[in-house]
Amino acid sequence: MGDPDPTGRFGDFGGRFVPESLVPACAELEVAFREAWADETFRARYRDLLSRYAGRPTPLTPCPRLSEMLGVELWLKREDLTHTGSHKINNVIGQALLAERMGKRRLVAETGAGQHGVATATAAARFGMECLVFMGKLDMARQELNVFRMRLLGAEVVPVTSGSATLKDAVNEAMRHWVATVADTHYCLGSVMGPHPYPWMVREFQRVVGDEAAAQCREELGRDPDVVIACVGGGSNAAGTFAGFVDGPARLVGVEPAGGAAIGRGLPGVVHGMRSKILQDEEGQVLEATSISAGLDYPGVGPEHAHLAAIGRADYVAVTDDEVVAAVRLLARTEGILAALEPAHALAWLARAAGQEVPRGATVVLTLSGRGDKDVAQLMERGE
Amino acid sequence: MSTAGVAVGESRRLEPALRRQRALGRKLLVPYVTGGMLTDWTTVLAALATAGADAIEVGIPFSDPIMDGPVIQEASDRALAAGTTPQLVLAALRHAGGEIGVPLAVMTYYNLVDRAGLDRFAADLAASGVGGAILPDLPLDESAPWRRAAAAAGVDQVLLAAPTTGEERLAAICSAASGFLYAVGLMGVTGERADLATSSLDVATRASRYTDLPVLVGVGISTPDQARRVCAVADGVVVGSALVRRLLEGGGPEAAAALVSEFREALDAG
Numbered sequence: 121m122g123d124p125d126p127t128g129r130f131g132d133f134g135g136r137f138v139p140e141s142l143v144p145a146c147a148e149l150e151v152a153f154r155e156a157w158a159d160e161t162f163r164a165r166y167r168d169l170l171s172r173y174a175g176r177p178t179p180l181t182p183c184p185r186l187s188e189m190l191g192v193e194l195w196l197k198r199e200d201l202t203h204t205g206s207h208k209i210n211n212v213i214g215q216a217l218l219a220e221r222m223g224k225r226r227l228v229a230e231t232g233a234g235q236h237g238v239a240t241a242t243a244a245a246r247f248g249m250e251c252l253v254f255m256g257k258l259d260m261a262r263q264e265l266n267v268f269r270m271r272l273l274g275a276e277v278v279p280v281t282s283g284s285a286t287l288k289d290a291v292n293e294a295m296r297h298w299v300a301t302v303a304d305t306h307y308c309l310g311s312v313m314g315p316h317p318y319p320w321m322v323r324e325f326q327r328v329v330g331d332e333a334a335a336q337c338r339e340e341l342g343r344d345p346d347v348v349i350a351c352v353g354g355g356s357n358a359a360g361t362f363a364g365f366v367d368g369p370a371r372l373v374g375v376e377p378a379g380g381a382a383i384g385r386g387l388p389g390v391v392h393g394m395r396s397k398i399l400q401d402e403e404g405q406v407l408e409a410t411s412i413s414a415g416l417d418y419p420g421v422g423p424e425h426a427h428l429a430a431i432g433r434a435d436y437v438a439v440t441d442d443e444v445v446a447a448v449r450l451l452a453r454t455e456g457i458l459a460a461l462e463p464a465h466a467l468a469w470l471a472r473a474a475g476q477e478v479p480r481g482a483t484v485v486l487t488l489s490g491r492g493d494k495d496v497a498q499l500m501e502r503g504e
Numbered sequence: 505m506s507t508a509g510v511a512v513g514e515s516r517r518l519e520p521a522l523r524r525q526r527a528l529g530r531k532l533l534v535p536y537v538t539g540g541m542l543t544d545w546t547t548v549l550a551a552l553a554t555a556g557a558d559a560i561e562v563g564i565p566f567s568d569p570i571m572d573g574p575v576i577q578e579a580s581d582r583a584l585a586a587g588t589t590p591q592l593v594l595a596a597l598r599h600a601g602g603e604i605g606v607p608l609a610v611m612t613y614y615n616l617v618d619r620a621g622l623d624r625f626a627a628d629l630a631a632s633g634v635g636g637a638i639l640p641d642l643p644l645d646e647s648a649p650w651r652r653a654a655a656a657a658g659v660d661q662v663l664l665a666a667p668t669t670g671e672e673r674l675a676a677i678c679s680a681a682s683g684f685l686y687a688v689g690l691m692g693v694t695g696e697r698a699d700l701a702t703s704s705l706d707v708a709t710r711a712s713r714y715t716d717l718p719v720l721v722g723v724g725i726s727t728p729d730q731a732r733r734v735c736a737v738a739d740g741v742v743v744g745s746a747l748v749r750r751l752l753e754g755g756g757p758e759a760a761a762a763l764v765s766e767f768r769e770a771l772d773a774g
Binding site: 127135136137138139140141143144145282283288289292295296299300301302303387388389390391392393398400402403404405406 | 646
């Protein structure tokens, strides 16, 4: 996946649609990231933190029992095994390092399921920075455990009650807060969305997932897999995963929640600083997404995914909440791995497509973006 | 088009009206009201004009207003809950038409414009008697397509300048804007502030070096005294949250007009 053009666009999508107050901050961030990413010292510190702090590289785990059941050869990229339990830590370590380099002393973040909030709170503690996390009030109730974890790590968690009280509104509040605090605060955006340079920068900080997985495939299989699957809300784990395979022959599949399928059912539009595909009504009012997974409950999607869909390089499909819950159970019982609800979307599609759209015997790499401990209470409530 | 139509079209224009008022030595007062926030909101507009507004900014409510603080968010939420759409706001303005008596500018977010189609939206504004548009999430760099469409329809494109805007960029914004230059008084979203931010004086002073357009300060201008003080360097003010809060509290057109009169008196007293 290439770099965006000078206006921050991937094809027709991307850009920088923010209030004038934030334009200089976004421009400053773009310059700082460009310089840091070309600086071997910065990269070495990033790699060192990923390995000795976050626990990389993560394994590529074969799944013998589930593979036999589905009739495919499934390998899981185990982001659930990182420190803090999801791929979010990769991005946050990169951004915290960058914030430090830019002389910022506060991190502000939005969070849906709480994984990005926990990762940001973790990095803030590690770097000695203040941390403020905006979280929808509804999500705080769904993900009580992560709220407690963030507070334990020293972060302040601010409930967001505006709009649908979920991830999209948490992004609004984080941006409003950033407008007022930009002098000393870095907005640590959690996905490949928002104004340029975020979609590009976050994908670069997440590409370690795909680069590692591709190298592991060459070692284990001697070639690229046939199919690569990842879940998509904003789309950061999918962007990072696809980055390792986009130049090869593998089919790339992003799996959205049926109630938040921005690529599947959205229209082109502009929200949260970017032009992308957005769930909206005919007048342009943004609709509320509805998903069992707080982490994917987002009416937009990263602009590079909208672009990959438009040029046909990646396919985007959707699964229902019921399929997702069944997939959590399936992986737990066949492989002894408790997936988070988010990557269970990817598993749910594979369970449906195996032997059909995904041919028998196909080799599949699926990014298990996070672990399911945070979802146990919610599943218990559903009576699973 | 009839001559009467031309006349109405001319009186709709924003920039000439503001320049005319400024030339009379008057400081410009532009109050803001969210379209659809009350059932009788167009009555409020007429009352504000009578009370001394030089133009009125009408908000078209959007689901995700990232430049707005709690007061205007609440007005937007109420308007949306009441079923307000961009087309209903514009239809109401078209209907109220000549009765308001001062030029109108709409304030909204770019997705509503983009969804309607730039040319269609610009034409709808013109047909509804609107003279300008303020799109806070459409910065200079992304604004060229909209500025073309707006210019073709005879709609002024107000652009925003912020305290963090550098000199070169400020000059570019000033030369691309029409109607007036909206100088954002402080780093933050719309809302009332106890004190006048010194950044509001700075941004207005800097902007005036680059443009002959009227320079109006908005965001954080909450009291007549703050308005008077900032107008030592600015050509005028936009007053939003302070007014909208009174309307949300049930003040009605009279209370809104009373507040605008207070601002008018303070500005006229200098």
